[in-house]
Amino acid sequence: MSGEATGERTLRDVGEFALIDRLVADIPQSDFVDVGPGDDAAVLQCSDGRVVVCVDVLVEGKHFRRDWSTAIDIGRRAAAASLSDINAMGAVSTALLVGVAAPGDLPATWLAEAGAGLKEEAANAGAVLVGGDTTEGDAVVLSVTALGSLEGRAAVTRGGAQVGDVVAVCGRLGWAAAGLAVLGRGFRSPKVLVDAHRYPVIDYTAGPRAATAGATAMIDVSDGLLADLGHIAAASGVAIDVHTEQLEVPEPLQAAASAYNVDPHGWMLTGGDDHALVACFPAKKKLPAGFTVIGVVGESPAQVTVDGAQFEGSAGFTHFA
């Protein structure tokens, strides 16, 4: 419902400048912010002489619905998508910027709450919001830029996996997908799965930990495990085989899968949005805390198999598909 219909103050009432001021107000600026929000650009310190940067776009109607999700949850998810990419390089997130398109009749409180969600997730990763731009558009679009620091480490790209490496995962697989399945069947429990669909729970220390432990390649699972491993396989020119017997099915997924008479591995292999990290490590290295082996790296062709065979079914989420 629009703000104009309810008598709430809308973005059109508040005006652009007031809006940005509100979004970036009371931000605890950190030590590495030389120039914070409110100027033409922000200035950040890069302690090791490099900066890691990425952008991720969430669009209303595609990635979220305002009648299904709260503004704060949408803000969290938008921030998490970018912060997770920084994590997947083995870097620590330092700052966010957000580009917003939003309808003029959107309640101003909606954007303030989405901003609160962004800042909350940023804080989980140790980052602060340092800038943004808001303009009018028909649907809400949140384009989040995240910056991070490698703290002297080498970046862990998708292209370094070596034949003989193990493949290991840290974080949840399939929880958000299972939560969506629960909601799609009209249920609101198990709450832990529904909550996982609302916004991801991410260990933002796992990426740096994997980098320190010698990860050769890494990616965050945003489109689905197999789809994202496919990016590592392609960039590294290796084959990856996932062993389902090593994919321990967590209790909530087991329960939901039993109730709906489905194989929980489907959610775990193809569900996105949980932003687990999946990385390759030399087989002889000690895995960092929180990582569990789920497969191995073999010789080309660049492909991903499950228990040695092609996976039947959709491997992950594709936009415009």
Add this chain to the structure above:
Amino acid sequence: MSGEATGERTLRDVGEFALIDRLVADIPQSDFVDVGPGDDAAVLQCSDGRVVVCVDVLVEGKHFRRDWSTAIDIGRRAAAASLSDINAMGAVSTALLVGVAAPGDLPATWLAEAGAGLKEEAANAGAVLVGGDTTEGDAVVLSVTALGSLEGRAAVTRGGAQVGDVVAVCGRLGWAAAGLAVLGRGFRSPKVLVDAHRYPVIDYTAGPRAATAGATAMIDVSDGLLADLGHIAAASGVAIDVHTEQLEVPEPLQAAASAYNVDPHGWMLTGGDDHALVACFPAKKKLPAGFTVIGVVGESPAQVTVDGAQFEGSAGFTHFA
């Protein structure tokens, strides 16, 4: 017209990953790019241990129309909006990232051409495209993040103007607004004004030059000279008076203003989108090349006047107004 209606290949045909690959293909990576496009994030060197960063959003129907502007011009304008903000900090742009929302039936060539425009404008500023994210949305939204280097200089913010400073401008004022007026009256000439409305012509060396010359405050004129000087006045707590007799009216504006029987100062004082730089300098300092004095900085209250009086009329562009 949609690509589906014309039989062209659409974004939906091409698919997201192919699309990003295409957008960032054949980019001449520069020396300071450690990890370029195609991974979770890019890694850039920051030679002086800091990075300047900003984001600017352009929305179809608000900032551009696909039936009025070519894709390449829209790409140029989107890049220029962010690159100009880096310039206004006294920094040199190094890299761009672009977040895109676009309809699935958009011809794939449109986005390729917009990307070419982005890259062309980036090259004008010495920057390269290092990443992006494309997703489906009802209208085209381009969210451009620009990064830059201060090369050891202090950042020039909006907040450093001192009483007694002169106010000086570098670049075009009112050309894009005059071009829009020309088009609005159904004409296609003077071409130089129509072209100015198509995309701005920006001196990306002017910001660093002003910083080196001791600028105390600086902003780029994106919303209109008076509106943007208002940001300096507010941030610095000073009054700014613009002297119209120092605003030399360029010949094309003079000619168009005569033809339409309007005061060309209206365009120069309130027209945005040319991205001139306006900066304050200590009165005794030698102005950098390309800058012309147009006013003075006085004591508070924080306000902008024209020839000592309040300006009658709209001071600039406000979104959601």
